[in-house]
Amino acid sequence: MGESHPVVYKRCGCTGQRGRCPRLIDEGHGSWYFAVQLQGLSGWRERFRRGGYASAGEAEQVGRQLIAAEEGGPIGAGCTMAQWLRCWLATVQGIRPRTRQGYADHVRLHLVPALGRVRLSELSLRDVRRMFTALAGRRTRYGRPLAAASLERIRATLRAALNEAVREGLIDSNPARAVRLPAAPRPRAQVWTERRVAAWKATGERPTVAVWTIPQLVAVLDGVREDALFPLWWLAALRELRRGELAGLRWMDLSLETGELSVAQQLVHVGGKLVAFPPKSVAGRRTVALDPQTVRLLRRHEHDRRAEMTRRGQAWDDMGYVFTRQDGSPVAPDYLTYQFHKLVDKSGLPPVRLHDLRHGAVTIALAAHVDLPVVQGQIGHASIVLTADTYTSVLPELHHQAARATARLVLSAARGTARKVRRGWCGWMTQV
Structure with missing residues (x-):
């Protein structure tokens, strides 16, 4: 095996085949592995392998990243934090692409610059505390200090990397577990009352999370009723769907005869491409009831989409999504955020984010005296405590x-x- 190139191969879990399962030629059977030789603490090169990758290219890329992470010394207790963090990042499995991207950003922007030269085996609680003290005094590009929630996410990345080092037997304990950070309170939505609107107009001050009153929401919906994505804005405002769930909604997920839709996937931007993933949790995979007005809106939208598909013919990219661009391709979540921001600016009403419509939808449901357990099921939370703590900012x-x-x-x-x-x-x- 060459030292600078990973060996890639395919394996499955079929018993009695000794790695020679005839079904491995099938694209969907088994998973891809890589094997590389890395320098161990003994000075000898040792075989290191990982598996579970969806393609040969993905396995080879991770293997190359691991070889690159080894530069400067062996991957072991005596390696630097920079080497270990890159090694861990290259091999960590079972996480969502957006989570992996968040880990990579934390490693690149914060952890390697602050701790990269420290030996893994010598990392102390004092080192970690010193890093977070420096981060707490850092300013963002907007001139604000890093939020407590951001510090907690950085700590979570470091803790996950060091937990893996403990499992590998490279260190005895995880110093990131003992660090105390400022509490990161969950932001509660504030209703745009007349006084808050007046303060916003006078000073520009706005709540972190804000929701419209029912008259304000009605005014916005009335102003965008001719927009091509009006049914999407309606669903976001009344049925508590996330933007990725709205973008990922397919016609096969709708049952307009029974007045229901199934949240079976969400679209996520990964590496410049839109990728469909299942909801974050079992509770997120849910059935959402639809009222007669929403059913009528979606039927009309389906009729319009079919007419547009017929008009465009071969130019229509039919991928089965409910909400699309003009050529039939799915809409990106970031595009929805951008379009919604434009519509809100045009309305002249106080600003809310697209995700804030989810808060507002729960607020309206509570105003309509819907029981909290029902709201919890519709919003897709596994715990009613999370629903009560986050979304019960009720109307005045x-x-x-x-x-x-x-x-x-x-x-x-x-x-x-x-x-x-x-x-x-x-x-x-x-x-x-």
């Missing part, structure tokens, strides 16, 4: 309803008591 009128209901309960009890005790004792009740 619900607060007033709760206040009136509480007062009615107390006054009703007071009136009942007044019949049984001296009138003077409950005289205050008659003043209310």
